[in-house]
Amino acid sequence: MTESKIDLEQQLAQLRHTYVMRLGQELPLLQQGAMLLYQLSDLAWHDQVQDLSAKLHTLAGSAGTFGLPELGEQARQCELQLKPWLVPGVVVATTEQQRLIDDIQQLKLPTAVAEYPTAPVTVEVAAAERAGVYLLCDEPALTEQISTMLDIFGYSYRHFSRVDDIAQAIAHKPPEVLIVDLDMHQTPGQCLQRIADLQAKQSSAIPLLLLSHQSDFDSYLKAIRVGAIGYFVKPLNTTELEARLRQQLSRNEREPFRVMLVDDDQLLAEHYALVLRQGGLLVEVLSEPALIFESLKQFHPDVILLDVNMPFCSGPELAQLVRLQQAWLGVPIIYLSSETDGEQQLAALIKAGDDFITKPITDTALLVAVFARAQRARQLADIMTRDSLTGLLQHAHIKERLALEMLRAVRSSQPVSVVMLDIDHFKKVNDNYGHLIGDQVIANLANLLKQQLRKTDLVGRYGGEEFLLVLPDCSVERAFTLIEQVRELFAALPFTAAEQRFFCSFSAGICAATQEHADLVIDKADQALYRAKSSGRNCTVLSG
Ligand SMILES: Nc1nc2c(ncn2[C@@H]2O[C@H](COP(=O)(O)OP(=O)(O)OP(=O)(O)O)[C@@H](O)[C@H]2O)c(=O)[nH]1
Incomplete structure (x- = not known):
């Protein structure tokens, strides 16, 4: 067993221990609360029913997660019995109340709590x-x-x-x-x-x-x-x-998927976060809903996991808040809830939100469900911002990223280089071998750029056969050496069309991103590219 797995199990066992201790105090309070039903009437009775319902709901959703599935199921049955009583003005017979109170008295911690089941969190072969x-x-x-x-x-x-x-x-x-x-x-x-x-x-x-x-x-x-x-x-x-x-x-x-988890039950949230982190996801736990916008801006999640029943602000309300801002419209919101009533689930989804994961859920099922949704969300976000032929950032998005990198560079005092690159005599490629082969040349250059540059470098398809590269933490001298290497590799790449072999080349212009407007920086790189074209093509020119 690996060290990290032992570590995970120890941490999960610790959380479970804390949970069981907490239940030891909460169950008697729940039972006392149920006994009060006999003494209360009208509004006070109604408030007490609501309070019991919320507590049973939480218990139903959490007990299974901490290895007490029978207790969770018993709590769910009690919650269901209580549900019709939530209607204002309802009259409940004493025999029915007695039955519920008896059932709630039966909610007990098992004398010997079984060992925590090991989390079969799968890890791919390294x-x-x-x-x-x-x-x-x-x-x-x-x-x-x-x-x-x-x-x-x-x-x-x-x-x-x-x-x-x-x-x-x-x-x-x-x-x-x-x-x-x-x-x-x-x-x-x-x-x-x-x-x-x-x-x-x-x-x-x-x-x-x-x-x-x-x-x-x-x-x-x-x-x-x-x-x-x-x-x-x-x-x-x-x-x-x-x-x-x-x-x-x-x-x-690939950058790990980012999950924001909003749950007022800290123990449960910590448990889910541990499991998801063990599966390689980055998790941010938010227990204070009012901080949601700051957290979103800082963390940029691929997926938001929301509890439904939270005090002060419910999950669906929080989901509606998130949807008010254009920037977060594309982030899927998944309710992680013990709500099993289909109609309640639909009501939450109609307000906002995309999907339901019902608690209790096994660790593996949680990891798989969240991973699959995060992966899909990342794929869709890529489709929205990336060019379909090359998989590179589209014109508007590479410009946006350049502006962001320039801001970051000011903060970190690191140089950023910008490269404008254009395939030489590309019209002839299309004319001689057809548009499809032309597309293949563009796609190949895109692949070569992605492969040769660093993960942190940004590559965009600026126009048809024109590419814009943003190289953070990179001086123009280093950028020059790098682009020259790529240029030589590309010039040696053979293409085949109708049994004919041919080669292509590109020209490039490089400039340093100074503290000007991004458009001006692009313009400078473009002028350097123009000089490269006029001095015979298949070369790189530094601006200035
Ligand atoms: N196959 C293909 N061709 C494209 C695409 N986008 C633009 N083009 C073609 O690229 C060619 C660009 O030609 P020009 O701007 O004249 O430049 P060039 O022939 O590359 O010559 P120089 O840049 O001066 O070396 C045009 O014929 C466009 O139709 C594309 O997505 N696929």
Whole structure:
């Protein structure tokens, strides 16, 4: 067992201990409160019913989370009995009240509280334990095409032309990604069977990218059944293959998903936060709803998890508040609530909010549910701000990010470099080889830029074949060396169209982002680019 897992279990056990201690004090108070029903009438009786209902609701939602599912279920049954009494003016027979009071007296802590069930929070196999890319292909031309792409983009890879050899290598050290040409000398069926045998020996499936000439439903189905995460129909588009490969390999570098958790029950909130953090998510717990806007601005969550029943300000009210501000319209709001009544759930969703997760929930189910929603939210946010051909930031968004980086640079006194980059004689590429091939050239340059620059650098598609780069903490001299390297790599990247091989190049202009307006800085980089074009293209020019 890893140290962090032991640590998690100790922390969860501590929280559970505190919870059980708290219940030891709260249950007798709840029972005394129920006895009061006999003595109260009218408004005071009604207030007491509301108070009991809220306490039973909280107990129903939390007890299961802390390993007391029977107690949670009993509390839920009591809450349901009480529900019709919440209607103003209702008359409740004494026998019915007696039954509820008896049931509430039955709510007890088990004498021997079972050990806390270990949280089966799954952790993926660390990338460091795996080798880079393995390629299985016995066709020389295709192998060369893929190897060139892998070389240029700097992937570490090994090539195999026999299944037996790759099986041995995998047994020694499995790769992070396996690329397989299904049209090897065996039939695709045989090849797939061998891959399935290899996958069966792994503790977690190797991500698989398959190449084939077949594009029927049956072939796709068989592919996903052996663990394919990508399927490429020939003739192979290496740009697409590289983009998928990078997506897969950069999964471990992706910024963690950010979750804001709003719950007035601190113990529960801490428990959920621990579980989510253990699953690799960044969690901010907010117990003071009035601070929501400040927290949103500072934390920028991918998902907001909201309790429904909170004093002073309910979950749906808080959700409506969040939706008042345009900036947070796209952030999904999920209610994490012990509300099981479908109608109440719908009423909350109609006000604001997107989904319900019902408490109690197991740790794994919580992690999976939140992870899936955060991932989807990040994907959608990307679609809204990124260009569909290249996955780069769109014109308006890269300009916005430049302005932000310039502000940050003032605070940190670090230099920011701005690069304007344009593909040379691109009109000719389109005219000679067609628009689709032109698109491929643009996408390839985008991939190369993403791959060569740092995670913190920002790359945008400024215009058709024009790119704007923002490089934080980077002097213009360093930016020059970096862009020259990318320029040389791009100029060496072969493209193929109708059996013809051709090469492209780009020109670039660089300037330092000083304390001017972002538009002026872009203008300076553009003038440097113009000078690069006039001095023969395929070169980089520094502004000033
Ligand atoms: N395939 C493709 N072509 C595009 C896209 N956006 C713009 N273009 C084309 O890019 C070409 C740009 O041509 P010009 O601005 O004349 O520049 P150029 O031919 O690259 O020449 P220089 O920049 O002077 O080296 C035009 O033919 C546009 O139609 C795109 O998304 N896809």
